[in-house]
Amino acid sequence: MSKGEATRERILDRAFLMAGRDGLDGLTIGALADELKLSKSGLFSHFGSKEELQVAVIDLAESRFTELVMLPAFKAPRGLPRFERIFEQWIDWVMDTRTPGGCIFAQAIAELDDRQGRPRDVLVQTQETLVDALAKSAQLAVDEGHFKKDTDARQVAFELHGIMMTLNMYTRLLKDRRAVDRARQAFKRLVQFHTP
Amino acid sequence: MSKGEATRERILDRAFLMAGRDGLDGLTIGALADELKLSKSGLFSHFGSKEELQVAVIDLAESRFTELVMLPAFKAPRGLPRFERIFEQWIDWVMDTRTPGGCIFAQAIAELDDRQGRPRDVLVQTQETLVDALAKSAQLAVDEGHFKKDTDARQVAFELHGIMMTLNMYTRLLKDRRAVDRARQAFKRLVQFHTP
DNA sequence: GATTTTTACGCACGCACGTTCTTATTTTCA
DNA sequence: TGAAAATAAGAACGTGCGTGCGTAAAAATC
Numbered sequence: 001m002s003k004g005e006a007t008r009e010r011i012l013d014r015a016f017l018m019a020g021r022d023g024l025d026g027l028t029i030g031a032l033a034d035e036l037k038l039s040k041s042g043l044f045s046h047f048g049s050k051e052e053l054q055v056a057v058i059d060l061a062e063s064r065f066t067e068l069v070m071l072p073a074f075k076a077p078r079g080l081p082r083f084e085r086i087f088e089q090w091i092d093w094v095m096d097t098r099t100p101g102g103c104i105f106a107q108a109i110a111e112l113d114d115r116q117g118r119p120r121d122v123l124v125q126t127q128e129t130l131v132d133a134l135a136k137s138a139q140l141a142v143d144e145g146h147f148k149k150d151t152d153a154r155q156v157a158f159e160l161h162g163i164m165m166t167l168n169m170y171t172r173l174l175k176d177r178r179a180v181d182r183a184r185q186a187f188k189r190l191v192q193f194h195t196p
Numbered sequence: 197m198s199k200g201e202a203t204r205e206r207i208l209d210r211a212f213l214m215a216g217r218d219g220l221d222g223l224t225i226g227a228l229a230d231e232l233k234l235s236k237s238g239l240f241s242h243f244g245s246k247e248e249l250q251v252a253v254i255d256l257a258e259s260r261f262t263e264l265v266m267l268p269a270f271k272a273p274r275g276l277p278r279f280e281r282i283f284e285q286w287i288d289w290v291m292d293t294r295t296p297g298g299c300i301f302a303q304a305i306a307e308l309d310d311r312q313g314r315p316r317d318v319l320v321q322t323q324e325t326l327v328d329a330l331a332k333s334a335q336l337a338v339d340e341g342h343f344k345k346d347t348d349a350r351q352v353a354f355e356l357h358g359i360m361m362t363l364n365m366y367t368r369l370l371k372d373r374r375a376v377d378r379a380r381q382a383f384k385r386l387v388q389f390h391t392p
Numbered sequence: 393g394a395t396t397t398t399t400a401c402g403c404a405c406g407c408a409c410g411t412t413c414t415t416a417t418t419t420t421c422a
Numbered sequence: 423t424g425a426a427a428a429t430a431a432g433a434a435c436g437t438g439c440g441t442g443c444g445t446a447a448a449a450a451t452c
Contacts, residue, residue, distance in 0.1 A: 002419080002420085003420090004419095004430095007430090021310060021311075023219070023221070025222060029410065030409070031408095038431090040409095041411085041433090042430040043430090045430075046429090048411095050409095050410060050411090100310045101310040107306045110305070111219060111303075111307075112369070113364075113369040114217055114298060114368055123369070127369060127370060128370065152381075155381055158375075158378045158382065159362075159382050161362050161365070162355075162358030163358050165362060166358035169309070169361070172310050173308070174324065182351055182354045185351055186351070186358065189355075198398080198449085198450085199448080199450090200398065200449095203400090224438080224439070224440090225439080225441095226439070235401050236401095236440085237401065237403085237441085237442085237443090240440080240441070241400075244441095246440060246441090
């Protein structure tokens with residue numbers, strides 16, 4: 001790996017944290033440069049524009065999510081075990097104390113939802129991919145006979161998403177220690193409902 | 197009502213919209229003044245600081261939510277009818293096409309969740325009040341015999357919250373037309389599960 | 393209608409933003 | 423090792439930010 005690539009990774013690693021706390025707009029080139037002891041222009045030249053930096057952060061977030069949530073889950077047998085594994089890994093992702101501000105997607109979604117531009121387009125793409133993956137995983141549980149035949153996999157994906165978003169909010173905003181229990185209980189009810 | 201109060205209301209009305217779209221940080225005094233054809237300093241003098249403006253917007257959001265969601269719901273008989281009415285009014289709140297950026301609370305929650313300061317404190321207060329109200333409403337359904345005796349009202353509040361957050365995201369970010377149906381189905385499942 | 397109080401403006405300030413150049417330094421590779 | 427290429431720094435730009443102050447206009451009060 002060249003020097004440039006290494007620096008770029010170091011920048012993005014920090015940018016990922018800053019964007020989770022302060023949002024993709026709050027993510028500022030000057031502050032980022034200070035924290036990394038780089039010059040503004042030196043940092044800037046790695047991306048060419050702030051928008052590109054934002055896009056790179058979203059891309060990084062997606063690949064980390066895949067790495068930390070989806071890939072481990074795929075080691076579990078398809079169907080319910082894998083679906084449950086996604087849920088548990090996702091909990092770890094949301095509760096990770098190293099990422100202040102909570103799930104970076106929650107930040108980005110609220111920030112970009114009714115705007116225009118490449119960052120939004122990229123985010124929509126990642127979220128659609130995620131929803132598809134969740135639905136597919138739920139559908140596999142149907143196919144394996146773990147869920148009822150008439151289970152609507154996309155509906156299950158919708159509801160799981162809701163559980164995770166609420167977990168994030170209860171934990172980060174309300175500082176509710178019981179949030180994880182609540183999420184687990186909600187998930188249990190979701191699974192139970194669709195179990196034949 | 198004095199002239200000053202009228203102007204202040206006019207400012208907040210617009211600020212409410214801007215904050216929903218661009219967030220409480222993206223809410224900017226200069227842009228707000230331009231839209232309202234006021235001078236920056238003239239507008240500023242109504243609040244004394246940007247932070248106070250942000251707090252005023254959160255307060256306005258809460259009172260509007262109470263007015264548009266909770267108060268109408270209280271006309272329904274307590275128990276399940278009222279609980280269902282909260283849900284339906286809340287849908288209207290989230291789907292309101294006059295508010296670009298979707299539910300302003302979704303914005304504010306993501307923005308302020310791991311920060312410090314008065315805006316955050318005020319937001320936490322409003323969200324705790326909301327959660328309490330939801331839980332109380334669910335508890336009334338238990339008391340009236342519409343929900344099972346062992347139903348955990350706060351758990352129901354948690355899950356309802358999740359449905360609404362997901363409705364907001366699917367609608368605003370993913371532009372999914374079926375989001376309302378999904379929300380209704382999730383709600384139906386929630387109610388059904390707790391029905392004796 | 394005169395006076396006092398309220399409300400709004402104009403201007404300026406210091407600061408941080410994203411961005412663009414030019415220049416110096418470091419890496420890379422023949 | 424020396425030439426070429428990649429990387430980082432530095433200084434400067436225009437812009438917009440929140441904020442403070444003195445003053446003019448308007449409204450409220452008597």
